[in-house]
Amino acid sequence: MIEAIARSAPRPHREGRASDLRRHQRVKVSMLGRYMLSDRREYPCQTVDMSPGGVRLTCAVLGELEERVVLYLEQIGRIEGTIARLLPGGFAVRLIATPRKRDKIASQLTWLANRDSLGLPEGRTHERLTPHVTAIVLRLESGREVAARIIDISMSGVALSTATTPPLGVSVMVGRTPGRVVRYFEGGIGVQFMLPISPDLFHEGLTL
Known part of the structure; x- marks a missing residue:
């Protein structure tokens, strides 16, 4: 073809x-x-x-x-x-x-x-939602833990409100979910998950 x-x-x-x-x-x-x-x-x-x-x-x-x-x-x-x-x-x-x-x-x-x-912006093709529980702990590669808040989440990543700005590309743990930092925006960061969330677990009651 x-x-x-x-x-x-x-x-x-x-x-x-x-x-x-x-x-x-x-x-x-x-x-x-x-x-x-x-x-x-x-x-x-x-x-x-x-x-x-x-x-x-x-x-x-x-x-x-x-x-x-x-x-x-x-x-x-x-x-x-x-x-x-x-x-x-x-x-x-x-x-x-x-x-x-x-x-x-x-x-x-x-x-x-x-x-x-x-330099094109990252696409967002997944549905995004805000879970009921938005408070989350972000753990850095150094082992340091910082407080963060979930702005919205998709099956492939999450936008976090946090004063911490780890380098782009580094690995982090969002709660218990591994990911990597892929972008910055005013007041927060975007993290891409290492593995996407299963569709049957993707709902407003999910916890990372």
């Missing part, structure tokens, strides 16, 4: 970047997510690289070749496919998607690939 798209007539210039992406190798992109195998159990994962036709995952539980997989990736959403290759520490998925969905994935991958170099 990707080759067929690449051989098609040129699209208007505004779509050129997405078309270029479909003709090239997978984009190295790290996104947290979850996947469901045929046993209907969910497991956490992280992407290594991705194209509109496939994605390589790091994960603990491997499936079987040609086994159907349902994925939920932050900033991409729900996608389906089959296991194409088993790899050390994970597997590669051949995506099953309509041409329109592939176009959408290509555009999103183009944005992700250029986000850092262009």
